[in-house]
Amino acid sequence: MSKKIESVVVFCGSSPGRRAEYLDAARDVGTTLAKHKLRLVYGGGTRGIMGGVSAAVLSQGGQTLGILPRTMLSAPNRPAMPTAAAKEDAANPSAASAPAPRASQSGAVAGSAEGSGPEMWKDEAQKSADRVETILVDNMHERKAIMQDKGDAFIVVPGGYGTFEEAFEVVTWCQLGIHRKPVIFLNVCGFYEGARTLITNAAQEGFISPAGLELIAFVEQSDADKLSGSWGEASLKALEELSQRIVKNGPGYWDWSKSKGVDTSEAKSTRDQPEDVTKTDSAARAVDVTNLTFSFSPEKEPALIDCNLSLTRGSRCLLIGANGAGKSTLLRLLAGKRLPGRDAHVRVYGRDVFHDAPRGICYLGTEWAMNPVVRSDITVSHFLNSVGGYRHKERRDRLLDILDVDVAWRMHQISDGERRRVQLTMGLMEEWTVLLLDEVTVDLDVQVRADLLDFLMTETRERGATIIYATHIFDGLQTFPTHVVHMQLGTTTTPLPIAWPPSSSDATDALPALDSKVEREGSVLLATALAWLRQDRELRLEKEQAEGGQKKRGAQPSKDDTDSSRFYSGQLRDESSLQREVLTCAERSLMLT
Numbered sequence: 001m002s003k004k005i006e007s008v009v010v011f012c013g014s015s016p017g018r019r020a021e022y023l024d025a026a027r028d029v030g031t032t033l034a035k036h037k038l039r040l041v042y043g044g045g046t047r048g049i050m051g052g053v054s055a056a057v058l059s060q061g062g063q064t065l066g067i068l069p070r071t072m073l074s075a076p077n078r079p080a081m082p083t084a085a086a087k088e089d090a091a092n093p094s095a096a097s098a099p100a101p102r103a104s105q106s107g108a109v110a111g112s113a114e115g116s117g118p119e120m121w122k123d124e125a126q127k128s129a130d131r132v133e134t135i136l137v138d139n140m141h142e143r144k145a146i147m148q149d150k151g152d153a154f155i156v157v158p159g160g161y162g163t164f165e166e167a168f169e170v171v172t173w174c175q176l177g178i179h180r181k182p183v184i185f186l187n188v189c190g191f192y193e194g195a196r197t198l199i200t201n202a203a204q205e206g207f208i209s210p211a212g213l214e215l216i217a218f219v220e221q222s223d224a225d226k227l228s229g230s231w232g233e234a235s236l237k238a239l240e241e242l243s244q245r246i247v248k249n250g251p252g253y254w255d256w257s258k259s260k261g262v263d264t265s266e267a268k269s270t271r272d273q274p275e276d277v278t279k280t281d282s283a284a285r286a287v288d289v290t291n292l293t294f295s296f297s298p299e300k301e302p303a304l305i306d307c308n309l310s311l312t313r314g315s316r317c318l319l320i321g322a323n324g325a326g327k328s329t330l331l332r333l334l335a336g337k338r339l340p341g342r343d344a345h346v347r348v349y350g351r352d353v354f355h356d357a358p359r360g361i362c363y364l365g366t367e368w369a370m371n372p373v374v375r376s377d378i379t380v381s382h383f384l385n386s387v388g389g390y391r392h393k394e395r396r397d398r399l400l401d402i403l404d405v406d407v408a409w410r411m412h413q414i415s416d417g418e419r420r421r422v423q424l425t426m427g428l429m430e431e432w433t434v435l436l437l438d439e440v441t442v443d444l445d446v447q448v449r450a451d452l453l454d455f456l457m458t459e460t461r462e463r464g465a466t467i468i469y470a471t472h473i474f475d476g477l478q479t480f481p482t483h484v485v486h487m488q489l490g491t492t493t494t495p496l497p498i499a500w501p502p503s504s505s506d507a508t509d510a511l512p513a514l515d516s517k518v519e520r521e522g523s524v525l526l527a528t529a530l531a532w533l534r535q536d537r538e539l540r541l542e543k544e545q546a547e548g549g550q551k552k553r554g555a556q557p558s559k560d561d562t563d564s565s566r567f568y569s570g571q572l573r574d575e576s577s578l579q580r581e582v583l584t585c586a587e588r589s590l591m592l593t
């Protein structure tokens with residue numbers, strides 16, 4: 001088997017079909033995948049053919065990755081399966097739900113039609129947590145995109161609409177050049193004869209080109225017979241042959257590698273290559289932002305104006321500035337989460353972060369903790385596995401110790417700080433080259449925060465990783481940064497970050513005079529930050545004066561009194577009929593109470 005194929009997607013349904021041969025073929029595929037140490041990628045269900053193939057993989061010690069829409073996980077009471085399917089499950093208990101479906105009082109089978117109810121997480125997944133990975137997604141489109149991304153080849157077994165739809169979509173994507181991965185159909189008991197006729201007809205009528213016909217293959221009973229009747233072995237052989245043919249036939253209709261939304265096999269393989277961007281010509285500048293101006297919308301004032309940030313490999317840079325100064329915006333732009341203007345120069349290791357981002361940019365922001373997915377009823381252990389924790393065991397375990405995380409915590413029953421520790425474990429366990437931290441240590445206790453900062457410093461020293469950290473908490477940070485950047489009203493105040501700690505030889509005008517403030521504040525860093533924030537406020541007030549002659553924030557002495565003060569002083573009574581009405585209602589309710 002080609003080494004390039006490591007994960008195989010099996011498109012199949014949650015019904016076993018009427019013939020035992022369908023399920024047998026699927027189980028044989030599962031057994032063969034495990035035997036060849038190929039990971040199964042599938043819909044994540046436990047019933048019907050999905051159940052058969054995944055149970056076979058797991059029973060042989062193999063690995064599965066299920067991609068499951070959340071709706072299916074949280075909808076445990078769908079109606080009973082069709083009688084034929086239920087009977088088939090009963091006759092083939094190893095292929096049925098794992099664990100076996102519970103019958104409700106009405107006789108319906110509990111668990112979604114795909115058998116992906118909560119029991120699957122609690123029992124089966126827990127038993128073999130390292131081998132069962134499940135990714136929860138919001139919708140079917142996401143499910144298909146991830147399957148396409150995670151799989152290196154596709155096997156289509158007999159199934160219904162969902163199976164057809166998934167299969168023809170990946171064939172179409174192969175034709176378009178979005179990926180170049182083989183797709184084969186298992187023609188068990190002639191199930192796909194109709195599809196073959198349809199495709200041949202489309203080719204004869206000029207809708208599918210001869211090259212298009214070369215994109216798929218049908219595996220027949222005779223192919224299986226040649227390999228001791230194994231549909232699995234015949235499938236792998238067909239995938240290998242087809243894969244070589246597709247690669248030989250070129251890239252497909254278009255080059256999608258420049259497209260951000262789609263993960264092409266070319267783009268993916270580029271990213272998967274162990275290219276070390278830190279050793280390229282542009283290694284001198286791990287991060288390079290030049291004269292960046294950015295507006296959230298054309299009618300709004302820019303949130304960033306002429307920002308500059310240049311950092312060498314291994315730097316630890318603090319972004320310091322008042323609320324609204326633009327720190328988060330800058331970090332999000334660096335993470336490629338927002339599209340800067342056409343001429344913007346926002347690069348990491350010489351690559352444009354939006355169009356051609358290098359591997360290893362890790363962004364951790366505050367919004368994550370509010371995501372409902374990370375507040376669901378699963379354990380930390382499952383959560384971390386579902387995001388690939390088993391692939392980074394060593395670092396994951398180190399972080400679990402540093403961040404003092406209990407893997408038995410349930411994600412919906414933990415404190416904000418505990419959830420933050422899980423986020424940090426998740427985000428940091430894969431090696432990163434550039435880490436963008438947006439105030440994510442705010443709810444950590446002091447000890448955990450100190451241990452985490454030590455870990456981050458070690459990462460920059462030993463691996464040359466680079467960190468940009470926006471924070472308002474300067475406790476214990478005195479020795480952390482190698483650089484500081486002052487952001488003021490959307491701009492960076494110096495063309496280059498200021499080296500930290502400041503030495504007398506490179507004393508810079510950019511640093512405020514501190515005098516006795518250091519003693520009062522306890523640290524040069526905190527005193528510097530405070531002095532800058534005071535400057536920021538003064539500058540803002542000056543700007544507001546210049547623009548309108550009046551300060552915009554805080555108490556507004558020159559403005560009219562508030563409605564409530566006017567109301568209680570009686571001034572409001574004659575202002576308008578609407579206000580009179582409001583007043584009457586209010587008076588009435590006051591009388592009633």
Ligand SMILES: Nc1ncnc2c1ncn2[C@@H]1O[C@H](COP(=O)(O)OP(=O)(O)OP(=O)(O)O)[C@@H](O)[C@H]1O
Pocket residue numbers: 296303321322323324325326327328329330
């Ligand atoms: N989604 C958005 N749409 C429009 N304006 C936004 C949006 N997000 C932020 N802004 C504006 O951009 C400016 C910079 O915000 P940003 O969040 O980058 O500041 P910050 O320095 O990170 O502040 P804080 O310290 O409060 O996190 C602010 O004036 C803010 O009102």
